Amino acid sequence: MERKVLLVLLDGLGFDTSVRFCGFMEGLVEAGRARRWKMAAVLPTLSLPCYESLHSGTAPAVHGILTNDHRRLSTSDHVFGVVRAAGGRTGAVAHLNFSELYNAAPYDAFRDHEYDDESRPIQYGRFYDKGYYTKFNLGLLSDRDLFTKATVMMRRFQPNYLLVHSLGTDSVGHAHGGQSAEYQAQAGMVDDNIAFFMEHWLELGYHVFVTADHGMSADGNHGGTTDDVRHVAFYELGHASPGVAPGLADQRAVAPTILHRLGLPIPAAMTVAPLE
Ligand SMILES: [Zn+2]
Incomplete structure (x- = not known):
C-alpha cells in the first residue's frame, strides 16, 4: 500500500464554531486548498457511538455502541481492519476509548499506553486517559504534544x-459551554496548532481530513439532536473541487471516504457513498 490518510478528529467541535473560529482551516477553503462539508453526526451525539460510526460507516443503532458506557471491541468492519487486511499499516494517537474499540478491552495502561506491535489491529498506538490532555478549568489546552507524537509516528512508521x-x-466545552469565550478560544488554539503541523503532514505524503465527532450545546452538553450538537465541519485537503460543499453530508460517509481515498474496497455494511 502506498497511499496514506490522516484523520484529525477534534472532539466536541461544532460546525458554527469551526467556521467562525478556525481561521487556518477556513483559509485553506478560501484559498482553494480544501473542501468543507457541513456534516450531520449520527445519533446519539455521544463520543463513543460517533467514534465507531466514523470508523464503521454505520449508525449506532446498527453497530451497537450506543452509550459512552459501552466499552468493548467493535464487532463491525472498520477502517483499521480494512487497512490491515490490505497489508497496510495503522496508527492512532488518541483517547483510550479507541484502544478499547479496536485493540483490546478493557484498557490496560501498562500494555496499551504506548507500543509498536505489528500484530495488533492498531499497530502503532499512543493512547491517553482523561486528565492527560483534558484538565478542566486550567485555561486553554495545547495540542502541540499530541500532534508532535503523531508527526513522529508518521516519520518513523508511515502508517x-x-x-x-x-x-x-x-x-473546555463541557467546562464552560459551547458559546463561551473559552470554548471559542480553544477552537482557535487547536486550529493554530493544526496550522503549525499541516505542511509537515502534507510533505510526508498524507491526505488529510479534519472533522469532529459531534458539537456542543451552550450549556456544555451533547447527545441530542439540535443543530449545535449535531452539525460538524468535515474538511478535506487537496480536493479537486475546493470550496464549500452544498447540502448536508452524512457522518456515515467518513469511513467509506477514507477507504476510497486509500484505494481500498468498501465493506458492504458501509452503505453510504464516499463523499465526492
Ligand atoms: Zn463530550
Missing part, C-alpha cells in the same frame, strides 16, 4: 491510516 484525536474542545 497508511493514522488517527490523531484531540479532546481539548470537548473538555
Whole structure:
C-alpha cells in the first residue's frame, strides 16, 4: 500500500464554531486548498457511538455502541481492519476509548499506553486517559504534544491510516459551554496548532481530513439532536473541487471516504457513498 490518510478528529467541535473560529482551516477553503462539508453526526451525539460510526460507516443503532458506557471491541468492519487486511499499516494517537474499540478491552495502561506491535489491529498506538490532555478549568489546552507524537509516528512508521484525536474542545466545552469565550478560544488554539503541523503532514505524503465527532450545546452538553450538537465541519485537503460543499453530508460517509481515498474496497455494511 502506498497511499496514506490522516484523520484529525477534534472532539466536541461544532460546525458554527469551526467556521467562525478556525481561521487556518477556513483559509485553506478560501484559498482553494480544501473542501468543507457541513456534516450531520449520527445519533446519539455521544463520543463513543460517533467514534465507531466514523470508523464503521454505520449508525449506532446498527453497530451497537450506543452509550459512552459501552466499552468493548467493535464487532463491525472498520477502517483499521480494512487497512490491515490490505497489508497496510495503522496508527492512532488518541483517547483510550479507541484502544478499547479496536485493540483490546478493557484498557490496560501498562500494555496499551504506548507500543509498536505489528500484530495488533492498531499497530502503532499512543493512547491517553482523561486528565492527560483534558484538565478542566486550567485555561486553554495545547495540542502541540499530541500532534508532535503523531508527526513522529508518521516519520518513523508511515502508517497508511493514522488517527490523531484531540479532546481539548470537548473538555473546555463541557467546562464552560459551547458559546463561551473559552470554548471559542480553544477552537482557535487547536486550529493554530493544526496550522503549525499541516505542511509537515502534507510533505510526508498524507491526505488529510479534519472533522469532529459531534458539537456542543451552550450549556456544555451533547447527545441530542439540535443543530449545535449535531452539525460538524468535515474538511478535506487537496480536493479537486475546493470550496464549500452544498447540502448536508452524512457522518456515515467518513469511513467509506477514507477507504476510497486509500484505494481500498468498501465493506458492504458501509452503505453510504464516499463523499465526492
Ligand atoms: Zn463530550
